[in-house]
Amino acid sequence: GLTTPVPVPAASETTVPPADETAGGQADPSKPVDPSKPVAPTTSAAAGATTTAAPATTAAPATTAAATTTAAPTTTAAQAATLEPSLAAFIDQTGATGFSPDPDLTPMVAGGSVDAFLAVGCLGFTTEAPDVQFTWTGGGGFLRWFFTPDTPGDDTTLIINDPNGNWLCNDDWNTSSLNPMVDIASAPDGVYDIWVGVLPPGATISGTLSVTEFTGPTPP
Secondary structure, rough: OOOOOOOOOOOOHHOOOOHHHHEEEEOOOOOOOOOOOOOHHHHHHHHHHHHOOOHHHOOOOHHHHHHHHHHHHHHHHHHHHHOOOOOOOOEEEEEEOOOOOOOEEEEEOOOOOHHHHHOEEEEEEEOOOOOOOEEEEEOOOOOOEEEEEEOOOEEEEEEEEEEOOOOOEOOOOOOOOOOOOOEEOOOEEEEEEEOOOOEOOOEEEEEEEEEEOOOOOOOO
């Protein structure tokens, strides 16, 4: 229950060494320093402040903004806009001079998701593979293709890649019709890849593709 008195240090023991004795950060070891004013903690605190500031430089999350540059889906859209004559067609045909019946009629369904304008500069939406491949051995004679939809007023287009790699296309064969027609005055022998496009995109249109050696037959 008794309190033991704590001896109070003499005034000479609590004085801080004069400035000329602590120059350069060196204290006189023969003179005690006030424990309430430690020198080392102030230097370690400063060092700690500079090291703890390092996390602020780790702004790595800002580099994750690169994810915004991965706009790869836009490139895949461009890759889809192709017409490939090398792919197998849905319908194969052969023809020579004097084929019969003339016109030759091929029922089919037109339409697809490929924008032919982006692919080859022709209007219409169709498939990547040709609708029809027509192998011709007519010795350079006249050929005409046209498409007639089952429902009058449906809008279609005609796209043809000839044996020389030329692209031929048509939307409306005259100002009063929505039906397409393509004429080749001197058709070289070889394979003709034929697509029937539709307008607007996403539609499917059933109808008949006709090919003839004569200039008389036309679509309505």
